Amino acid sequence: MRIVDVNEFYSPTGGGVRTYVDRKMGILADLGHELIVVAPGREDRVEERPGGGRVIYLKSPGMPFDRNYGLFWDREAIHRVLDALDPDVVECCSPWRPAWFVGDWQPPAGRDVLKAFFMHNDNIAAYAQRWFAGLASHERIEQGFAWYSRYMGRFLAKFDTVVTNGPALEKRLRARGVRIDAAMPLGIERGHFSPELRDEDLRRRLLRQCGLPDEGMLLLGLGRHHGEKRWPLVVDAVARAGTTLPIGLILLGTGSQSATIARRIGGSPHMRMFAPVYDRERLARIMASCDALIHGSEAEPFGLVASEAMASGLPLIVPDTGGCAEVADARASALYAARDAVSAAEAIARLHACDRAMLRRAAVVAAAHVRSDREHAVELVDYYAGLLAAKRRLAA
Numbered sequence: 001m002r003i004v005d006v007n008e009f010y011s012p013t014g015g016g017v018r019t020y021v022d023r024k025m026g027i028l029a030d031l032g033h034e035l036i037v038v039a040p041g042r043e044d045r046v047e048e049r050p051g052g053g054r055v056i057y058l059k060s061p062g063m064p065f066d067r068n069y070g071l072f073w074d075r076e077a078i079h080r081v082l083d084a085l086d087p088d089v090v091e092c093c094s095p096w097r098p099a100w101f102v103g104d105w106q107p108p109a110g111r112d113v114l115k116a117f118f119m120h121n122d123n124i125a126a127y128a129q130r131w132f133a134g135l136a137s138h139e140r141i142e143q144g145f146a147w148y149s150r151y152m153g154r155f156l157a158k159f160d161t162v163v164t165n166g167p168a169l170e171k172r173l174r175a176r177g178v179r180i181d182a183a184m185p186l187g188i189e190r191g192h193f194s195p196e197l198r199d200e201d202l203r204r205r206l207l208r209q210c211g212l213p214d215e216g217m218l219l220l221g222l223g224r225h226h227g228e229k230r231w232p233l234v235v236d237a238v239a240r241a242g243t244t245l246p247i248g249l250i251l252l253g254t255g256s257q258s259a260t261i262a263r264r265i266g267g268s269p270h271m272r273m274f275a276p277v278y279d280r281e282r283l284a285r286i287m288a289s290c291d292a293l294i295h296g297s298e299a300e301p302f303g304l305v306a307s308e309a310m311a312s313g314l315p316l317i318v319p320d321t322g323g324c325a326e327v328a329d330a331r332a333s334a335l336y337a338a339r340d341a342v343s344a345a346e347a348i349a350r351l352h353a354c355d356r357a358m359l360r361r362a363a364v365v366a367a368a369h370v371r372s373d374r375e376h377a378v379e380l381v382d383y384y385a386g387l388l389a390a391k392r393r394l395a396a
Contacts, residue, residue: 001033001381001388004087006078006102008094009120010039010055013068017093017120019304020165020373023189025053027377038081040070056081066226066256075101082107089114089384092159095123095152103158112391114384117156119164119180122172124148125299125322126228133339142176149176161387163380168323169301184380187371188307192280195313195364197288206289210248211269217352218248219317220290222305223297225255230296230339232257235264235271237336237344238294242270245352249294252277252286287312292351298322298338311370313363317347329366332359 009017025035029052041057048054058077060070072078072094078101082090090113092102099117107113128145129138136144156162161181164170170183207216219238223229231251238249249271251261258273265271277283287293293309294317300306303323306316310329318324319338328335336347351359 001088001385002036002085003028003033003089003091003384004036004038004082004085005091005093005118006038006072006082006098007091008040008072008096008098009069010037011068011070020120020186023373024377025049026051027374028381029053031377031381033381036085036087038078040072042070068255071096072098072101075104078102079105086111087113088388089116091116091118093118093120095155099155100158103155112388112395114161114388114391115159116384117159117162119162119169119173119301121301122169122299124176125172126297129299130227130230146176149173149178152178160391161383163383164301166302166323166326168303168321168326182383184376184383185371186302186304186307187373187376188304188311189280190311190370190372193284193287193308193311193367195288195367197285198313199285199289202285203289203291206250206286207248209272210250212246212248216246216248217348218250218289218291219294219348220287220292220309220314221249221251221253221294221296222287222309223253223295225251225253225257225261227257228297228299229257230298231261232264232296233339233341233344234294234296235261236341237296237348238271239268240341240345241348241352242268245349247348247352248272250274250290252283284312287314290314292317294344294348295319295324296344297324300324303327307370310363311367313360313367315351315359315363317344317351327370329362329369332363332366 010021028035035053037055039057040060044059045057060072063069082105090102092098124145129141132141156179162179164180164183166185167183170180173180204214207218221234238247241247251273253276292315298319298321300323306324307327316328316333320335321338334347334351337343
């Protein structure tokens, strides 16, 4: 099966979508399938992947507020690429121009091609709910942006199937009346992350950089510095909890809010910002060596970072709604009221009060049950194969 993913969210310096797509490309190659990604780029070029698959970059304008990403603007260029690649399945995940480009593309006569829209994010939760939070209630904002759900319905009608990346996003979208045909929970490279990678010496060094002794609690914040991630809320929560407890925080990432986050941290000796770590082995070792992952975003559709942390043996401190909450193990997590820094500080204190040895054992047990990306890929391809077979039977 040849799958072509027209993906406006794919970038070499991107976050969860890039990680997901890169891994899926390799897994599908191992399964005898081919995944080709069509992504915006600064120039036209093709990047072959050693294990199979490729990325075709089409020269496109950059996104105004995040230069890591580009915007597809040329319908004919997309159509020419799809004509040349002759896919069995076309995936798309951007709700803007690419959704219409892919939806309107017509395969050659007599060729059965499945068009799948794959939901990776929730723009209403990520943007509207955040921008207007101080002006209206959650419910009023949902009502005010019902037009966006109606807009989505118009282009989704052009696709054979609409898939979400997990139950959190499925629940939200169905509640708005958006068509969802299947939820395919993502997975992570479980074999890459492991509690066995924990390095107590590394943990001590990181605590020292946060001005704390070995008895301190080392929290990890991992992800892009973007408004939807709510890192200022995390900083405020750690500062509040740290007034009475030895809590340290290391933030790994960069983005448009880096300067804002640095100002929020101010002169605190217990919080440190570090550049992103792209070396997966080094990142896995850092993750396993911390004491808990803390996250601020209730808009996470799946919670890929939370799953990676769990597979590393980390307890979670996450909002009580969204993708992170869906994957959190109740025995090794502390949930807090979304968008509430005081509640997040209380969750930090609850986790700190737990017996460290028992909490560690619960987290290690949870690590063994994290869903793998291979399981996700197999389920997704089987689903596509079934839809293609049904489509061919109808055409016969």
